[in-house]
Amino acid sequence: MCALYSLLIPPPTFNIAAGFKEGPGSNDVVSVANGTAALIYVRPDHADRLPRLVEYLSGCEWIGKLYSQGDLASIGQVATQGLAFAVSLRADDQVNQFGVAGRSLVARPAPGKSDRLGCGQHGGLGEFEQAPFLMIEGRGFASGVLCDDDMNVVDIAPTVLAHLGLASPNMDGTPKQRTHQHETAPIYSEIH
Secondary structure: OOOOEEEOOOOOHHHHHOOOOOOOOOOOEEEEEEOOEEEEEEOHHHHHHHHHHHHHHHOOOOEEEEEEHHHHHHHOOOOOOOEEEEEEEOEEEEEOOOOOEEEEEEEOOOOOOOOOOOOOOOOOOOHHHHOOOOOOOEOOEOOOEEEOOOOOHHHHHHHHHHHOOOOOOOOOOOOOOOOHHHOOOOOEEEOO
């Protein structure tokens, strides 16, 4: 996902106007946006608001997928400390302004906060957000070639550590640099 179209999801005051939140400084219902996703926390002593929040959020056109407390484990979240919902903002397969397929709504920061729109976002579950890439240059990587090894998020830390010349013992991933054991069977192919 190279470029995004932005949306200022309703600011925290929407919670107040809809009767979900007591006031601007209250901590009864708190939404925390992170790029193309948001987490919504509800204080346990206000759990009676959950059914109305589900109904409201289910009707929001900017939501791609809503995860309630019973579904949070399916995306690696745990319903503790008031976490009530996770939201993946709406995404589609339309071509963006750079000619790349995949657009996602982005939660813009609150007024007065710096806006990093277009600088890379994360958190959502859109199809094109689930295929990130890693560009790296230096020891173990030839210029202008593509490593077509399977790459997983757990491989990033060992790859960066190896790039820095540091060991990565007891990690789940593997470094993707070319090593002596791969020299006889190249794992890289030319970019066409």
